[in-house]
Amino acid sequence: MKELAAFEAGIKLGALFHQFVGVPVSLENAEILEKAMKSCILLQPYVVDADVRIDRKRVLEKLSRFNYCSLEGDMIFAKVEVEVNGFRATGVLEWDEERKYPLMKLITE
Amino acid sequence: MKELAAFEAGIKLGALFHQFVGVPVSLENAEILEKAMKSCILLQPYVVDADVRIDRKRVLEKLSRFNYCSLEGDMIFAKVEVEVNGFRATGVLEWDEERKYPLMKLITE
Amino acid sequence: MKELAAFEAGIKLGALFHQFVGVPVSLENAEILEKAMKSCILLQPYVVDADVRIDRKRVLEKLSRFNYCSLEGDMIFAKVEVEVNGFRATGVLEWDEERKYPLMKLITE
Amino acid sequence: MKELAAFEAGIKLGALFHQFVGVPVSLENAEILEKAMKSCILLQPYVVDADVRIDRKRVLEKLSRFNYCSLEGDMIFAKVEVEVNGFRATGVLEWDEERKYPLMKLITE
Numbered sequence: 001m002k003e004l005a006a007f008e009a010g011i012k013l014g015a016l017f018h019q020f021v022g023v024p025v026s027l028e029n030a031e032i033l034e035k036a037m038k039s040c041i042l043l044q045p046y047v048v049d050a051d052v053r054i055d056r057k058r059v060l061e062k063l064s065r066f067n068y069c070s071l072e073g074d075m076i077f078a079k080v081e082v083e084v085n086g087f088r089a090t091g092v093l094e095w096d097e098e099r100k101y102p103l104m105k106l107i108t109e
Numbered sequence: 110m111k112e113l114a115a116f117e118a119g120i121k122l123g124a125l126f127h128q129f130v131g132v133p134v135s136l137e138n139a140e141i142l143e144k145a146m147k148s149c150i151l152l153q154p155y156v157v158d159a160d161v162r163i164d165r166k167r168v169l170e171k172l173s174r175f176n177y178c179s180l181e182g183d184m185i186f187a188k189v190e191v192e193v194n195g196f197r198a199t200g201v202l203e204w205d206e207e208r209k210y211p212l213m214k215l216i217t218e
Numbered sequence: 219m220k221e222l223a224a225f226e227a228g229i230k231l232g233a234l235f236h237q238f239v240g241v242p243v244s245l246e247n248a249e250i251l252e253k254a255m256k257s258c259i260l261l262q263p264y265v266v267d268a269d270v271r272i273d274r275k276r277v278l279e280k281l282s283r284f285n286y287c288s289l290e291g292d293m294i295f296a297k298v299e300v301e302v303n304g305f306r307a308t309g310v311l312e313w314d315e316e317r318k319y320p321l322m323k324l325i326t327e
Numbered sequence: 328m329k330e331l332a333a334f335e336a337g338i339k340l341g342a343l344f345h346q347f348v349g350v351p352v353s354l355e356n357a358e359i360l361e362k363a364m365k366s367c368i369l370l371q372p373y374v375v376d377a378d379v380r381i382d383r384k385r386v387l388e389k390l391s392r393f394n395y396c397s398l399e400g401d402m403i404f405a406k407v408e409v410e411v412n413g414f415r416a417t418g419v420l421e422w423d424e425e426r427k428y429p430l431m432k433l434i435t436e
Binding site: 220221222223224225226227228229230231232233234235236237307309322324326 | 329330331332333334335336337338339340341342343344345346416418431433435
């Protein structure tokens, strides 16, 4: 059932965002955070692939005087591909500047 | 499209779980936490109804010596109903004792 | 020992910030979130008083097109008073615009 | 002032716990999570050293049928050393089985 794959893709993106927003981030640990975030998605049921990227430019813009900042919605790109009973769905999380919102989009085959 | 409603329902459950797991909880503040968690779901796009319940019995079983504990997956029941372009989907989060897992299920019309 | 009270005050502020940053917030649920956040601090060991306020003006400025936003560091004010073995310490969390940082300050008697 | 160092050590442990509890964890990603968690502590002000360990035995005991579980308080050991104006303080987070609590202890020189 296509809906199940879509549902599972949604779960993963909602989980990722709310687990990791707030994490201390800088150019120094962005890569290790990306890997940790990806590893968490890959553990979850039905996931076949995942990609997480932290926007270094945004991080730089928001650096505090202590040289790091909190991870926020406008810094995260994520893509997760799930497969449930042969049906695939891909979810993408990407900041939407116009809506000022970390928009999650569904791509189905 | 049915899948979109399913996707959105998934997002809400994943978000709820990963935002609130870890919150200090006891019998004293379980009700206010339920209300706060519900209020967060209701703000999100496409949500038409939501219900959140914290299992007091589980909370009691896990109370630390300081008389509260961390909110964990086996204490949360949540239900969210979304509507996207006329299509409805309901997602339910409930602890599955056999799988030792906070299972999220999709109910479509 | 004064240090213990200071340590405990620090724990509470670090916990509050990282538990609740990312929560969906708008003018509609800011009050219930404040109450829930306060209730969580009050459960923790040695706390004698707590205050949490969400800056509505900042929330308004960051509202997405979906009419809510994620709770961020520049929207939270919190104050926690702890007492350990007769020693008191107060911790305050407040956004520092100059440092672009959710600064936590210690006030001891 | 010794209290400031204690306060800062407390902040770091409270932050770590509430940011990362709930993260999907298994034997596969425990090491990368430890590194990511440590990297987050090291970014924060006044920190001179940090150590984070995830208890693999506990993870194994709580594995769900999907072969991972949520990171919980009884799986985390953390140690953070801070220095403020020449004063040092070390905070340790370790599960206390008797109190059923993720106890945070202060060690000052």
